[in-house]
Amino acid sequence: MDRELLKGSTPLLLLSLLCEGPMYGYQIIETVRQRTGGTYTLKEGALYPALHKLEATEFIASYWETQENGRERRYYAIQPAGQAFLTAKKKEWNQFVDMVQAFVGPRA
Amino acid sequence: MDRELLKGSTPLLLLSLLCEGPMYGYQIIETVRQRTGGTYTLKEGALYPALHKLEATEFIASYWETQENGRERRYYAIQPAGQAFLTAKKKEWNQFVDMVQAFVGPRA
DNA sequence: TTGACGGCCATCAATTTGCGAGGCACAATA
């Protein structure tokens, strides 16, 4: 998969995922990898900066949770502002797809 | 329209357009602007470097044509290699859309 | 007990892309 296409879609993906419930970084990476059958492997270098940015704007919030084995995980959860933002982003996404489709032509 | 989403889609757009016939830079910009109803204005700073790159890889070729009034225009035409590349790109595009759709959910 | 491996967090330099601004040139119109 061409990396370039993914560029702007990361926040959209993350918010959509977190919409299903809180997740931690590693889990996000694995989930994406599994659901896409391995075609898309989200890199840490892309994930964490994106998460931190979303947190800085308060679209998501994070908290540490201790597992049974004593280790910690950092969970990220979507916030109301993030929900609203996600809604707007989805709309934008659909517009974008329509636009490209208009040039590329309908799906083969 | 969020610029970030557009990032990787420019070559796809250009090749798709040129598939309809040779065009020159200014014409491309105007065509895109009109077809999208103004939501997407391709900028020169994005267009020309992209065209030059496509030409460097021989996906498109260019030639100057003199108008009646004596002015010159540089036309860009898609090449066989570009056709093939476009086909592959379209496929990739569809995969990409499906992938995002899988996370974002079906269209509202 | 040591070492390899997987889970889990994260940052950094380099690369790539698009954007905004600007430059240059000529024709048509006012």
Add this chain to the structure above:
DNA sequence: TATTGTGCCTCGCAAATTGATGGCCGTCAA
């Protein structure tokens, strides 16, 4: 003559991803 529109292009900046790298902790097998 001045302004607008056509038409090409480059430069520096900002933003995002990649690939590399680093660290910490458990566990399981040798």
